[in-house]
Amino acid sequence: MRTNITLEEALEILLRQSPPIESIHVPLLESVGGVLAEDVFCDVNMPPFDKSPLDGYAVRSEDIKNASRDEPIILEVVDFIPAGYMSRKKVSQNQAVRIMTGAKLPEGVDVVIRFEETNFTDQEVKIYNAYPSGANISRMGEDMEVGDLVLKAGSVIDAPEIGILATLGKGYVHVYRKPRVAILATGSELLEIQQPLTEGKIRNSNSYTIAAQVKKLGAEPLMLGICDDDIETIKSRLKSTLGWADIIITTGGVSVGDYDLAKEAFQEVGAEILFWRVKMKPGTPIAVAKYEDKLIFGLSGNPAAAYITFEQFVRPIIQKKAGKSTYKFMEVHSVLENEFNKISSQNRFVRAITYYKDRKYYTKLPEKHSSGVLSSLAGTNSLLYIPAGTGPYKAGEEIKVQLLNHPEVL
Ligand SMILES: Nc1nc2c(c(=O)[nH]1)N[C@H]1C(S)=C(S)[C@@H](COP(=O)(O)OP(=O)(O)OC[C@H]3O[C@@H](n4cnc5c(N)ncnc54)[C@H](O)[C@@H]3O)O[C@H]1N2
Numbered sequence: 001m002r003t004n005i006t007l008e009e010a011l012e013i014l015l016r017q018s019p020p021i022e023s024i025h026v027p028l029l030e031s032v033g034g035v036l037a038e039d040v041f042c043d044v045n046m047p048p049f050d051k052s053p054l055d056g057y058a059v060r061s062e063d064i065k066n067a068s069r070d071e072p073i074i075l076e077v078v079d080f081i082p083a084g085y086m087s088r089k090k091v092s093q094n095q096a097v098r099i100m101t102g103a104k105l106p107e108g109v110d111v112v113i114r115f116e117e118t119n120f121t122d123q124e125v126k127i128y129n130a131y132p133s134g135a136n137i138s139r140m141g142e143d144m145e146v147g148d149l150v151l152k153a154g155s156v157i158d159a160p161e162i163g164i165l166a167t168l169g170k171g172y173v174h175v176y177r178k179p180r181v182a183i184l185a186t187g188s189e190l191l192e193i194q195q196p197l198t199e200g201k202i203r204n205s206n207s208y209t210i211a212a213q214v215k216k217l218g219a220e221p222l223m224l225g226i227c228d229d230d231i232e233t234i235k236s237r238l239k240s241t242l243g244w245a246d247i248i249i250t251t252g253g254v255s256v257g258d259y260d261l262a263k264e265a266f267q268e269v270g271a272e273i274l275f276w277r278v279k280m281k282p283g284t285p286i287a288v289a290k291y292e293d294k295l296i297f298g299l300s301g302n303p304a305a306a307y308i309t310f311e312q313f314v315r316p317i318i319q320k321k322a323g324k325s326t327y328k329f330m331e332v333h334s335v336l337e338n339e340f341n342k343i344s345s346q347n348r349f350v351r352a353i354t355y356y357k358d359r360k361y362y363t364k365l366p367e368k369h370s371s372g373v374l375s376s377l378a379g380t381n382s383l384l385y386i387p388a389g390t391g392p393y394k395a396g397e398e399i400k401v402q403l404l405n406h407p408e409v410l
């Protein structure tokens with residue numbers, strides 16, 4: 001078992017252990033939020049024909065090359081083409097067709113002129129300007145061409161991707177199955193959230209915070225409830241979910257206390273501990289084990305430590321298992337608005353609120369930031385990264401923050 005490793009080493013070990021899970025075939029709209037498991041190539045030109053992007057008149061540029069305000073060119077209107085219909089006529093010299101947005105251009109024309117720039121009757125149209133050949137025409141294939149790689153495996157499916165897949169006629173799509181994440185809160189001090197508080201007890205908030213984090217990533221959480229600091233109970237809860245879950249997260253019981261039993265329980269159900277303790281604050285005592293192709297994360301019971309270590313370690317693994325091709329946060333340089341005096345011998349993440357104003361990022365830190373404090377996480381959207389040995393930081397200094405709601409753009 002490796003211990004006291006760096007953040008980078010921990011992530012490398014975890015990413016190595018996390019191939020994507022299998023793909024499934026789902027109806028198009030059910031794929032929203034999922035990750036595409038196949039490269040999608042275009043098999044139809046879009047648009048499939050040269051079309052008019054305007055309501056107006058399709059004409060021959062040659063006929064109108066001498067048009068001016070004082071001496072407009074008059075063309076004979078020989079047809080009318082609504083979208084969805086096509087003209088059988090070939091447009092000849094000094095002729096025009098009235099055409100609607102989206103309609104296929106008839107043979108012979110090479111310019112479309114919007115209504116507002118013309119004067120017209122049913123029989124003829126007056127043109128006041130010359131236009132170069134090709135003006136106001138949407139060319140066949142200008143959006144997508146046959147053979148184009150339009151969506152890459154690993155892309156997250158959002159509304160635009162759904163539109164593209166619909167354009168290509170895909171009623172069903174291959175996506176990676178959502179990772180299943182079981183969550184167990186260990187600690188004899190814990191009560192279910194509906195229970196009234198009794199002496200020495202607190203409610204289990206961690207499972208809910210983590211289930212929300214899992215849900216936000218598009219994965220499937222399953223809360224296994226609370227369990228006493230009793231190794232047999234922890235083991236039986238783990239065993240009951242090893243068949244279902246791709247990832248198990250426990251909170252509490254990973255430090256060095258008499259009742260810190262998580263690691264032992266992981267080993268006794270047959271999992272191999274990959275590492276215990278990472279050089280970071282908060283959440284140092286994190287333990288991770290591997291059981292077949294599943295990972296078991298033992299996170300600190302401290303609510304903010306659990307939240308932050310989830311973001312650093314569990315989130316990238318859920319994303320990688322879900323088939324995503326990016327699983328880092330966007331990192332930006334930002335101006336610190338308040339001072340941060342703590343000097344740490346370990347890398348530290350501090351919850352923060354980061355905003356953008358006048359072409360700069362600014363970051364403010366809530367007053368409370370200890371790993372046992374949950375309340376000040378509310379409203380935060382970023383983590384200030386403090387490398388080991390640096391600090392104190394003064395207000396106005398430039399610092400680096402991770403934006404928790406923005407993935408890195410490749
Ligand atoms: N002698 C030492 N003691 C501790 C050390 C150490 O190095 N030496 N490390 C400290 C650090 S740092 C952390 S972090 C904690 C981690 O401890 P555990 O992971 O074993 O967590 P617990 O002791 O079970 O709980 C910590 C704290 O969080 C509360 N908690 C637990 N579960 C929940 C839950 N589901 N919802 C809300 N709150 C929860 C729990 O009551 C404790 O107050 O160890 C330090 N000790």
Ligand code: MOO
Pocket residue numbers: 280281282283284285300302305371372
């Ligand atoms: O590692 Mo602990 O979460 O700092 O208190």
